[in-house]
Amino acid sequence: MSTPAVQLKPGDYKTDVKPVWCPGCGDFGVLNALYRALARMQLEPWNTVILSGIGCSSRLPGYVKTYGFNSVHGRALTLAMGVKVARPETHVIAVGGDGDGMAIGGNHFIHACRRNLDVTYILMDNEIYGLTKGQTAPTTPTGDRTKSSFYGNPEPSVDPVELAISTGASLVARGYSGDMKTLTSIMVEAINHRGFAFVNVMSPCVTFRGDHQFKELKAKLRHLPEDHDPTDRTAALAYTRETDVMTTGILYRVDEPSLVDRLNHVNAVAQGEGPQPTTRDILKTFYPSF
Ligand SMILES: Cc1ncc(C[n+]2csc(CCOP(=O)(O)OP(=O)(O)O)c2C)c(N)n1
Numbered sequence: 001m002s003t004p005a006v007q008l009k010p011g012d013y014k015t016d017v018k019p020v021w022c023p024g025c026g027d028f029g030v031l032n033a034l035y036r037a038l039a040r041m042q043l044e045p046w047n048t049v050i051l052s053g054i055g056c057s058s059r060l061p062g063y064v065k066t067y068g069f070n071s072v073h074g075r076a077l078t079l080a081m082g083v084k085v086a087r088p089e090t091h092v093i094a095v096g097g098d099g100d101g102m103a104i105g106g107n108h109f110i111h112a113c114r115r116n117l118d119v120t121y122i123l124m125d126n127e128i129y130g131l132t133k134g135q136t137a138p139t140t141p142t143g144d145r146t147k148s149s150f151y152g153n154p155e156p157s158v159d160p161v162e163l164a165i166s167t168g169a170s171l172v173a174r175g176y177s178g179d180m181k182t183l184t185s186i187m188v189e190a191i192n193h194r195g196f197a198f199v200n201v202m203s204p205c206v207t208f209r210g211d212h213q214f215k216e217l218k219a220k221l222r223h224l225p226e227d228h229d230p231t232d233r234t235a236a237l238a239y240t241r242e243t244d245v246m247t248t249g250i251l252y253r254v255d256e257p258s259l260v261d262r263l264n265h266v267n268a269v270a271q272g273e274g275p276q277p278t279t280r281d282i283l284k285t286f287y288p289s290f
């Protein structure tokens with residue numbers, strides 16, 4: 001990565017487009033943390049692309065001075081995969097909402113985790129479909145009243161963090177849009193990570209979930225204890241079963257071959273570099289304990 005000739009500040013990553021989010025929307029916190037993370041890393045705008053689907057949160061690429069594309073509902077990760085595989089040297093960041101990523105895009109999410117796709121995915125989780133005016137999402141807690149579940153959501157909800165850890169993401173974090181300092185540090189680590197780095201940011205929707213969502217999340221907020229071992233999957237999963245508290249930080253992180261690593265390996269073999277390996281040899285490369 002070449003260093004830009006001038007020192008970029010968070011404001012240098014802002015476009016002239018003014019966010020159209022409702023005043024007080026949690027997504028402002030996510031955007032500001034991202035500006036700070038990009039500046040802390042001095043990430044080259046010309047070598048970075050931010051991709052999204054559709055939703056209030058998916059408007060974010062328009063507000064950041066990098067390459068970007070506000071695409072089709074649920075498809076942020078499919079575009080991210082195309083860009084990363086075609087241009088592996090590019091920093092690829094996918095963003096979007098819980099509806100975008102867990103409902104219509106849920107299948108793409110599982111396969112991005114499984115493949116350990118070299119992308120940072122920031123999910124702005126307000127537990128609702130914001131843009132379409134407040135319908136129940138897969139992350140809406142059971143029993144909560146929404147515009148589409150007037151008598152309370154009858155369905156069990158999904159925890160994106162638990163799903164990511166269970167399906168193979170190599171970095172999984174939880175953040176809160178009201179805690180800029182922690183969120184910025186999480187984003188820096190996620191963007192630096194090789195492999196699929198998933199950051200679930202609790203980002204309140206003041207319009208369709210009410211002011212109380214901020215207050216309730218703030219009251220539950222805890223930081224990871226210093227002695228947490230992020231390579232311990234069982235310990236990481238335990239943080240997804242909390243009810244009265246919400247722990248933020250890098251819950252899980254392991255060093256595994258990424259999709260690009262695997263494709264590079266296949267390319268080298270296909271081009272005849274070295275002896276042709278057996279299936280067992282290939283599996284051993286990726287899973288030393290095989
Ligand atoms: C194929 C398709 N289906 C449905 C929609 C309607 N739609 C647009 S955004 C959205 C959900 C938005 O919720 P979320 O992804 O959580 O984002 P938020 O607005 O809450 O940030 C839906 C259902 C669409 N645009 N395209």
Ligand code: SF4
Nearest residue numbers: 022025056130205206
């Ligand atoms: S509807 Fe909700 S998610 Fe959308 S901009 Fe307003 S507060 Fe944010």
Ligand SMILES: [Mg+2]
Nearest residue numbers: 097098128130
């Ligand atoms: Mg949402």
